[in-house]
Amino acid sequence: MEATAIAHTNIALIKYWGKKDEKLNLPAVGSISITLKQLFTQTKVRFSEKLQQDFFILNGLESGEDQRSRVSRFLDLNREIAGSSLFAEVISNNNFPTGAGLASSASGFAALSLAANKALGLNLSQRELTIMARRGSGSAARSVYGGFVEMKTGGNETNSDAYAVQIADESYWPLKMLIAITSDAEKKIGSTDGMKVTAKTSPYYSAWLASSVNDLAEMRTAIARKDFKKLGALAENSCLKMHGLALSAKSGLIYWNGATLNVMHAVREMRKNNLQAYFTVDAGPQVKVICEEPAAAAVKEELAKVDGVMEIIFTGLGPDAKIIGEEEN
Numbered sequence: 001m002e003a004t005a006i007a008h009t010n011i012a013l014i015k016y017w018g019k020k021d022e023k024l025n026l027p028a029v030g031s032i033s034i035t036l037k038q039l040f041t042q043t044k045v046r047f048s049e050k051l052q053q054d055f056f057i058l059n060g061l062e063s064g065e066d067q068r069s070r071v072s073r074f075l076d077l078n079r080e081i082a083g084s085s086l087f088a089e090v091i092s093n094n095n096f097p098t099g100a101g102l103a104s105s106a107s108g109f110a111a112l113s114l115a116a117n118k119a120l121g122l123n124l125s126q127r128e129l130t131i132m133a134r135r136g137s138g139s140a141a142r143s144v145y146g147g148f149v150e151m152k153t154g155g156n157e158t159n160s161d162a163y164a165v166q167i168a169d170e171s172y173w174p175l176k177m178l179i180a181i182t183s184d185a186e187k188k189i190g191s192t193d194g195m196k197v198t199a200k201t202s203p204y205y206s207a208w209l210a211s212s213v214n215d216l217a218e219m220r221t222a223i224a225r226k227d228f229k230k231l232g233a234l235a236e237n238s239c240l241k242m243h244g245l246a247l248s249a250k251s252g253l254i255y256w257n258g259a260t261l262n263v264m265h266a267v268r269e270m271r272k273n274n275l276q277a278y279f280t281v282d283a284g285p286q287v288k289v290i291c292e293e294p295a296a297a298a299v300k301e302e303l304a305k306v307d308g309v310m311e312i313i314f315t316g317l318g319p320d321a322k323i324i325g326e327e328e329n
């Protein structure tokens with residue numbers, strides 16, 4: 001009744017922002033991401049008759065009540081399928097800052113989905129695991145797979161088609177990502193709340209929904225053709241559209257700091273000098289810079305010069321989430 005899984009974070013090139021059903025956590029738009037090799041979560045889950053409640057230990061510390069109940073509700077979905085009423089202890093470790101816009105909920109809920117599936121003997125398929133992971137966090141569905149991944153928004157009556165699929169594995173196109181860390185503080189407005197207020201109050205929300213279908217189609221084509229300039233331009237545009245949308249919500253979600261903007265300008269300056277790099281930014285101040293392998297060293301050197309960059313994480317594309325240990329008792 002114990003299993004350990006590892007899942008890698010992912011960064012969306014075409015962003016998810018907004019839900020069409022909060023209870024089922026159904027995304028209002030599809031998204032396309034790349035899974036990252038260097039940033040991952042390792043999660044052990046142990047179900048036991050001896051426990052009187054669920055426990056969630058994140059990075060060595062017992063979590064607060066909000067996080068514990070989010071994990072508990074997620075475990076309930078698994079227990080329901082298994083017909084089990086056993087409580088669990090969940091021990092999770094991220095090898096990167098938590099809650100600072102580096103997609104810790106993505107790798108976290110993907111790892112927990114795999115570990116709970118194994119520990120409870122649910123035998124969910126990889127596709128079913130993406131649906132389960134989505135219930136924990138929308139972006140987590142994408143971390144079940146490595147490489148290039150698309151999350152489908154679905155649309156059938158039972159919502160059984162809101163799952164993630166792999167477009168290509170991590171060996172298909174060895175893109176690199178440099179993550180410029182500009183702050184290690186936890187973000188003030190979480191994505192879930194941010195999406196809610198955006199859908200409710202932004203006058204641009206319907207335009208965002210309408211334009212996403214074409215963005216996804218174009219990104220699939222860019223990946224199929226390994227057209228880096230197209231992929232980069234689409235990713236940058238999707239990021240800026242998402243932030244434009246968030247900025248337009250009441251009362252304005254600003255996820256950037258000064259250094260975030262410095263990096264964005266520096267990336268555009270690199271392109272003027274024929275160094276091909278593109279940025280994307282999530283619900284936090286870190287800037288993720290995408291490039292092809294031959295340009296990576298030069299891009300890193302340029303990023304290191306930017307005012308406010310505290311650290312640069314370098315990574316390639318990562319693999320599928322997987323089980324790394326299990327025990328019966």
Ligand code: 2P0
Nearest residue numbers: 012015016137138139191192282283
């Ligand atoms: C994404 N983000 O596509 C977008 C871009 C952040 C910015 O998915 O409410 O933690 O748990 O489903 O998945 C982060 O949101 O939100 C996210 P919930 P999640 O990666």
